[in-house]
Amino acid sequence: MNINFVISLVNANVRRSHINNGFSKRNIPFQFFDALQPSALLDQYIDIAVPSLKLAKLSNGEKACFMSHIALWEKLVNSEHYYMTIFEDDVVLGKNAEQLFSSYDWLEERFSSNDKFVIRLETSCIAVKRYDSTLETVWGRKFTLLDSEEFGTAGYILSKQAAIFLLGYFKSIDGKSIKAIDKCLFGDLISNNNIRIYQLEPAICIQEDKLNRKNSILTSQLEHDRRMVENNNKIPKNKGIIYLIYKLATKWKRMKEKKLRSQEQLNNMIKYE
Incomplete structure (x- = not known):
C-alpha cells in the first residue's frame, strides 16, 4: 500500500491537476483519497466513529473534512504499515521534498x-510557541514540539499507534470539545501526554493560499464556511457611545501593540522552504 495520500474531492479537477504537477515532477508516489461529502451515509459514519461530531458547531463541509481524516486513520490501522503521510489538495511542497516523501528510512531511524x-509538516505563518526535541535533524530540518495552537492539516505524518489512540479519543470525546480537525489535532492535543505532536522546521509544505495570498488560484470554500460559522457564534459587542469613546481614546495604544505583535509574529513564525 502507498503511504502518501492526498485528500481531494473527486471532482476537484483544478486541485488534482495542481497535486499531479507538484508531486509527479519530484517523483513522489501518492494516491488520491476521495474526500467524503455531506450525505446520509456520512451521517451514519459519524454516528459510528465520532458520535459527538453531530453536536459540533461546524459547517457540514468541516464535518466531512474531519471524517475524511478519520477514514484515512482507520485505513492506516487496518494496513500493514506503521505510519502514513496525509496531505490536502491545496498543499505546496518545499525544496527537496522528494527526500522525505519518496523513502521513509529517516523516519524508521528515529521512531x-x-x-x-504526529509530525506536522506545514506552517500557517503565525507566531507559534514550541520547544526543542531530542530527535536528530533530517536534511537540515529539525523536530520541535508544539506548545501553542497551529492551524491547517495540509500535511502531516502519523504513526499507526497514534491513529489507534486518536480514533479512540474522538469516539469518546464530548460534543463541547469537538472543533475543526486541525484545531483538535494541533491545538487541544498538544498538551495530551498520550501522544507527541512534532513540528518540522523549516516547514516543508504550506497551503497554496497562504503562499500566494494576493493571487491564490485555490480558494477554500471550507475556510469561508468556517468563518461564517465562527461569526455566527460570536457574542455581539455593545457598541454604545461609551464603547466608541474608549476605542478612540485607546487607538494609539492599540496601534503600538499591533506593531509589537506583528514583530513578535515574524520572530516566532515557522518558516517555509
Missing part, C-alpha cells in the same frame, strides 16, 4: 513501531 506521534 519505533510503538511510538504515538
Whole structure:
C-alpha cells in the first residue's frame, strides 16, 4: 500500500491537476483519497466513529473534512504499515521534498513501531510557541514540539499507534470539545501526554493560499464556511457611545501593540522552504 495520500474531492479537477504537477515532477508516489461529502451515509459514519461530531458547531463541509481524516486513520490501522503521510489538495511542497516523501528510512531511524506521534509538516505563518526535541535533524530540518495552537492539516505524518489512540479519543470525546480537525489535532492535543505532536522546521509544505495570498488560484470554500460559522457564534459587542469613546481614546495604544505583535509574529513564525 502507498503511504502518501492526498485528500481531494473527486471532482476537484483544478486541485488534482495542481497535486499531479507538484508531486509527479519530484517523483513522489501518492494516491488520491476521495474526500467524503455531506450525505446520509456520512451521517451514519459519524454516528459510528465520532458520535459527538453531530453536536459540533461546524459547517457540514468541516464535518466531512474531519471524517475524511478519520477514514484515512482507520485505513492506516487496518494496513500493514506503521505510519502514513496525509496531505490536502491545496498543499505546496518545499525544496527537496522528494527526500522525505519518496523513502521513509529517516523516519524508521528515529521512531519505533510503538511510538504515538504526529509530525506536522506545514506552517500557517503565525507566531507559534514550541520547544526543542531530542530527535536528530533530517536534511537540515529539525523536530520541535508544539506548545501553542497551529492551524491547517495540509500535511502531516502519523504513526499507526497514534491513529489507534486518536480514533479512540474522538469516539469518546464530548460534543463541547469537538472543533475543526486541525484545531483538535494541533491545538487541544498538544498538551495530551498520550501522544507527541512534532513540528518540522523549516516547514516543508504550506497551503497554496497562504503562499500566494494576493493571487491564490485555490480558494477554500471550507475556510469561508468556517468563518461564517465562527461569526455566527460570536457574542455581539455593545457598541454604545461609551464603547466608541474608549476605542478612540485607546487607538494609539492599540496601534503600538499591533506593531509589537506583528514583530513578535515574524520572530516566532515557522518558516517555509
